[in-house]
Amino acid sequence: MRELRALEAALRAAFEAHGYGEVATPTIEYADVLRRGDERYANAAYRFFDERGDLLAMRSDMTIPIARLVATRMQDAEPPFRLSYIAHAYRAVNPQRGQMREFTQAGVELIGAPAPEGTAEVIEVMSATLDAAGLNRALVGLGDADLYRQLLTEFGMEGQPRDRILDRLAAHDLVGLELAVDEVEGLAAEARATLLALPAMRGGPEVLDRATELGGDAVERATARMRATYQALAARGVSDRVRLDLGLLRDLGYYTGAILEVYDPALGHILGGGGRYDTLLGRFGRELPAVGFALYVERLHVAQTEEERQGKGEAR
Amino acid sequence: MPRVVEVTRAREAGPLKLALPRGALWPETLDALDRIGVDTVELRSDSRSLVFECGGLSLMTMRPSDVPTYVEAGAADLGITGKDVLLEQPERIVYEVLDLRYGACRMVLAGRAGDTALDEDERRLGGMRIATKYPRVAERHFEETGRRAEVIEVKGSVELAPLSGLADGIVDLVATGRTLAENGLEVREEIATSTARLIANRVSHKLRAAEVDDLVERLRPEGLR
Numbered sequence: 258m259r260e261l262r263a264l265e266a267a268l269r270a271a272f273e274a275h276g277y278g279e280v281a282t283p284t285i286e287y288a289d290v291l292r293r294g295d296e297r298y299a300n301a302a303y304r305f306f307d308e309r310g311d312l313l314a315m316r317s318d319m320t321i322p323i324a325r326l327v328a329t330r331m332q333d334a335e336p337p338f339r340l341s342y343i344a345h346a347y348r349a350v351n352p353q354r355g356q357m358r359e360f361t362q363a364g365v366e367l368i369g370a371p372a373p374e375g376t377a378e379v380i381e382v383m384s385a386t387l388d389a390a391g392l393n394r395a396l397v398g399l400g401d402a403d404l405y406r407q408l409l410t411e412f413g414m415e416g417q418p419r420d421r422i423l424d425r426l427a428a429h430d431l432v433g434l435e436l437a438v439d440e441v442e443g444l445a446a447e448a449r450a451t452l453l454a455l456p457a458m459r460g461g462p463e464v465l466d467r468a469t470e471l472g473g474d475a476v477e478r479a480t481a482r483m484r485a486t487y488q489a490l491a492a493r494g495v496s497d498r499v500r501l502d503l504g505l506l507r508d509l510g511y512y513t514g515a516i517l518e519v520y521d522p523a524l525g526h527i528l529g530g531g532g533r534y535d536t537l538l539g540r541f542g543r544e545l546p547a548v549g550f551a552l553y554v555e556r557l558h559v560a561q562t563e564e565e566r567q568g569k570g571e572a573r
Numbered sequence: 574m575p576r577v578v579e580v581t582r583a584r585e586a587g588p589l590k591l592a593l594p595r596g597a598l599w600p601e602t603l604d605a606l607d608r609i610g611v612d613t614v615e616l617r618s619d620s621r622s623l624v625f626e627c628g629g630l631s632l633m634t635m636r637p638s639d640v641p642t643y644v645e646a647g648a649a650d651l652g653i654t655g656k657d658v659l660l661e662q663p664e665r666i667v668y669e670v671l672d673l674r675y676g677a678c679r680m681v682l683a684g685r686a687g688d689t690a691l692d693e694d695e696r697r698l699g700g701m702r703i704a705t706k707y708p709r710v711a712e713r714h715f716e717e718t719g720r721r722a723e724v725i726e727v728k729g730s731v732e733l734a735p736l737s738g739l740a741d742g743i744v745d746l747v748a749t750g751r752t753l754a755e756n757g758l759e760v761r762e763e764i765a766t767s768t769a770r771l772i773a774n775r776v777s778h779k780l781r782a783a784e785v786d787d788l789v790e791r792l793r794p795e796g797l798r
Contacts, residue, residue, distance in 0.1 A: 351664050396779070396780060398779055429666065429667065429668040429669065429775065430668075430669045431668065431669055431670050431671075432669045432670070432671065432672045432770060433669065457786065459779060459782050460782055460783075500779060500780075500782075502779065518779075520775075520776045520779050520780050521776070522586055522776070522780050524647060524776065525645065525646045525647015525648070525774050525775070525776055525777075526646075526647070526775070526776070527775060527776065
């Protein structure tokens with residue numbers, strides 16, 4: 258545990274240094290509360306009744322509990338709120354895959370700060386947090402949750418074909434995506450080309466130019482949002498840490514606009530993620546733009562160990 | 574706090590690691606590698622070694638069903654395996670980046686030729702007894718078509734199950750249909766089609782994007798784009 262505690266202390270110090278005070282919320286919430294934040298909590302992995310017969314659920318992340326906390330318990334305080342946490346969360350597991358039902362998340366929520374500055378600030382904190390963990394090779398993927406959905410709307414795609422396309426994209430199945438797009442009747446050649454080209458567009462700021470060439474309102478709006486965020490990141494000196502990714506689609510229901518994923522070359526799994534959730538607070542009665550990220554602490558620990566091992570290997 | 578030096582971030586981690594399937598897809602996988610200029614002489618002659626360095630790639634050979642495991646964990650950056658394998662392991666988080674078009678076959682429900690046992694099972698017992706190496710594909714198929722089935726997993730020759738009375742039907746992969754015919758079985762329903770697929774690790778797909786895309790383009794079958 259000593260290494261893990263040292264890692265958590267380093268993460269906590271990075272959060273504190275940027276003015277993000279730590280908060281704690283109960284592990285167990287009313288299932289209704291979680292469900293108001295994200296409809297998919299209707300299928301939360303661990304649900305049970307309390308002594309009065311009310312349905313409770315174990316949280317699977319900290320974002321909804323903190324949104325509830327801010328909307329209901331901090332009503333008199335002036336935003337923006339800078340909050341951090343290191344806390345357990347719970348999820349269903351696949352049998353015999355070495356997954357844990359309980360895991361630790363370390364993250365921040367910046368509530369009351371709109372894009373692009375709010376997003377850039379949170380990415381700057383994320384970058385400093387990764388450095389504090391010794392993961393100075395880790396990179397942040399920056400995408401846009403609304404891009405593909407708005408694109409499908411622009412092309413007039415509704416119902417089953419739309420769901421099938423989003424389902425294949427969320428599953429990272431680019432072969433299936435092409436099949437699903439080709440099943441759509443009467444789709445213009447340009448629309449088809451745009452839908453199939455975007456998921457592979459990732460890299461430096463030049464991908465925004467390449468995307469803009471595809472044309473269309475949805476692409477125009479999303480690339481403008483991403484460009485504004487990228488410029489704010491450049492002004493803060495952290496844009497070299499970011500890879501723009503037009504194919505990113507995180508499956509959490511509450512994201513709007515910017516979405517984030519964290520990668521380290523020493524580990525095959527993502528280290529964490531996040532994004533903007535500008536409509537979530539409103540569901541708890543207080544309209545505030547918000548953005549945050551969460552890192553998986555156990556994975557950070559593995560990546561740290563791997564980085565040290567690979568670093569030694571190279572020194573030899 | 575130390576500032577991050579940019580050069581450390583761009584550090585390459587050696588050649589891309591590619592997981593290759595020994596088995597039915599093996600010969601055509603080697604042909605595909607030949608076409609992109611990877612010398613496969615050593616791969617073809619040495620059946621005992623597991624890792625080969627050639628054509629600027631690190632090639633690892635394994636069972637097809639292990640390929641998604643290695644790629645998901647990042648032990649391989651990319652891998653080649655059948656769609657049948659991916660359908661059976663839907664929880665693996667990997668990018669499916671390219672249909673390689675070879676190794677075409679069908680996943681089917683088959684029963685004894687000229688035999689009504691499968692229909693009788695449904696009518697009289699409420700569900701069929703099905704043996705398969707693909708229990709999850711089979712269960713999903715019956716669930717989606719609103720039927721009940723007792724799915725029995727076997728590891729070896731699945732055709733033995735209906736011959737011996739273990740089950741009345743099988744869900745299996747069929748290429749030519751010869752094995753089915755030789756064992757007195759016939760196709761009743763087609764569940765899915767399968768070809769060889771190129772898959773990529775989620776992190777490699779992002780951090781080594783240019784190299785991954787380059788390999789995808791080189792491996793793309795002729796006549797596609």
